[in-house]
Amino acid sequence: QRLAHLATGVRYEVRDELLTDSATMMGWIARITEQGIRRPGYAADDWTEQWAAERFREYGLEDVTLDPVDVRRFEPLSCTLEVWHPDTPSDRTTIPCFPAPFAAAADVEGDVAFATFQGGEDLSGRIAVNRDPLLVLPQTIFTAFATWYHDPTHEVPTHVQTLPFGARLNGALEPALDEGAIGYVGILTMPWETDRYYVPYDAVERPIPAVWLSPGNGARLEEFVAGRPARARLATEATLAPAVSHNVTGVLAKPLTPDAVYK
Numbered sequence: 001q002r003l004a005h006l007a008t009g010v011r012y013e014v015r016d017e018l019l020t021d022s023a024t025m026m027g028w029i030a031r032i033t034e035q036g037i038r039r040p041g042y043a044a045d046d047w048t049e050q051w052a053a054e055r056f057r058e059y060g061l062e063d064v065t066l067d068p069v070d071v072r073r074f075e076p077l078s079c080t081l082e083v084w085h086p087d088t089p090s091d092r093t094t095i096p097c098f099p100a101p102f103a104a105a106a107d108v109e110g111d112v113a114f115a116t117f118q119g120g121e122d123l124s125g126r127i128a129v130n131r132d133p134l135l136v137l138p139q140t141i142f143t144a145f146a147t148w149y150h151d152p153t154h155e156v157p158t159h160v161q162t163l164p165f166g167a168r169l170n171g172a173l174e175p176a177l178d179e180g181a182i183g184y185v186g187i188l189t190m191p192w193e194t195d196r197y198y199v200p201y202d203a204v205e206r207p208i209p210a211v212w213l214s215p216g217n218g219a220r221l222e223e224f225v226a227g228r229p230a231r232a233r234l235a236t237e238a239t240l241a242p243a244v245s246h247n248v249t250g251v252l253a254k255p256l257t258p259d260a261v262y263k
Contacts, residue, residue: 019150031051032044032048032051035047035048037196039073039074039101039198040071040072040073040203040243040245041071041072041073041241041243041244041245042073045245049066049245049246049248050066052248053066053248053250056248056250057250060253061250061251061252061253062250062251062252062253063249063250063251064248064249064250065248065249065250066246066247066248067246067247067248067249068244068245068246069244069245069246069247070242070243070244071203071242071243071244071245072102072203072240072241072242072243073239073240073241073242073243074101074102074203074238074239074240075238075239075241076098076099076101076236076237076238077237077238077239078235078236078237079097079098079099079209079211079234079235079236079237080094080097080233080234080235080236081094081095081096081097081185081211081213081221081232081233081234082094082095082232082233083095083112083221083224083225083230083231083232084230084231084232085228085229085230085231086229086230086231087228087229093220093224095213095217095220095221095224096195096213096214096217097185097195097211097212097213097217098195098196098197098211098212099209099210099211099236099237099238100172100173100184100186100197100199100200100206100210100211100212101198101199101200101201101203101238102200102202102203102204102205102206102240103173103184103205103206103208103209103210103211103236104205104206104207104208104209104210104236105209105236105237105238106183106208106209106235106236107209107233107234107235107236108127108182108183108208108209108233108234108235109231109232109233109234110125110126110127110182110183110231110232111125111126111127111229111230111231111232112126112127112129112225112230112231112232113126113127113128113129113181114129114130114222114225115128115129115130115175115176115179115181116130117130117175117176117179121179122179122180123176123179123180123181124179124180124181125180125182126180126181126182127181127182127183127184127185127232127234128175128176128179128181128183128184128185129185129186129187129221130175130176130184130185130186130187131186131187131189131218132166132168132172132186132187132188132189133166133167133188133189133190134162134163134164134165134166134188134189134190135162135163135165135166135167136160136161136162136163137160137161137163138157138159138160138161139156139157139159139160139161140156140157142161143156162190162191164197164199165199165201166199170199170200170201170202170204171200172186172199172200173200173206173208173210176208176210177206177207177208181208182208183208183209183210183232183234184208184209184210184211185210185211185212185213185221185232185234186210186211186212186213187212187213187215187218187221187222188212188213188214188215188218189215189218190215193214193215193216194214195211195212195213195214195217197212199212205240209234209235209236210236211234211236
């Protein structure tokens with residue numbers, strides 16, 4: 001099958017039998033996720049680096065190396081989100097949550113403010129609560145910008161991808177910071193009931209505590225507050241420690257040239 005190179009008009013020969021099939025790729029993904037949480041500096045991260053280097057060598061790449069990168073290992077230890085109504089302080093609930101990476105480890109108390117981050121909201125001294133739906137994009141968006149793509153079974157137009165980021169990407173906490181909030185609670189909107197969400201992913205420290213709620217626990221919080229004045233205590237604990245991760249690199253012995261076929 002010959003595919004056009006959209007940027008230059010050059011055409012390349014594609015050997016279907018040399019391409020990895022979907023079942024094999026899904027097997028790789030399953031094998032990697034079996035190792036556990038793959039954050040920088042974690043054991044699963046180290047395992048995956050070695051696994052990738054082995055695959056590179058297996059497929060004939062030369063000069064396969066693991067190039068060290070200094071990172072900070074973020075480890076969440078605990079978090080608490082307790083909410084109550086000031087007029088009936090005994091009417092309170094505790095909502096399970098997960099600390100946002102690199103947010104401050106702190107213990108704060110303040111009024112709950114459901115925020116839209118559309119501008120003009122005064123969140124000074126408050127704990128901001130915001131829904132942060134993940135981006136869902138049709139795959140045709142990516143093929144529109146691709147140099148070329150291989151889709152022999154014509155699956156791409158029928159697929160959508162749920163990205164691991166909301167519309168603000170790594171800036172999820174920034175509107176709360178800009179409006180003076182002392183804490184942030186993000187309610188995830190996704191197809192899975194989990195709060196284990198490693199965003200922001202940029203390793204930048206933020207000066208307020210922040211947590212994520214699963215879709216179900218976010219609904220619990222909204223139902224408990226139900227438009228009434230509410231206060232919350234948000235407490236998080238986490239550690240940051242130096243660690244080393246690696247970029248895995250290898251060299252393809254022969255450069256690709258137009259109309260070339262390689263085994």
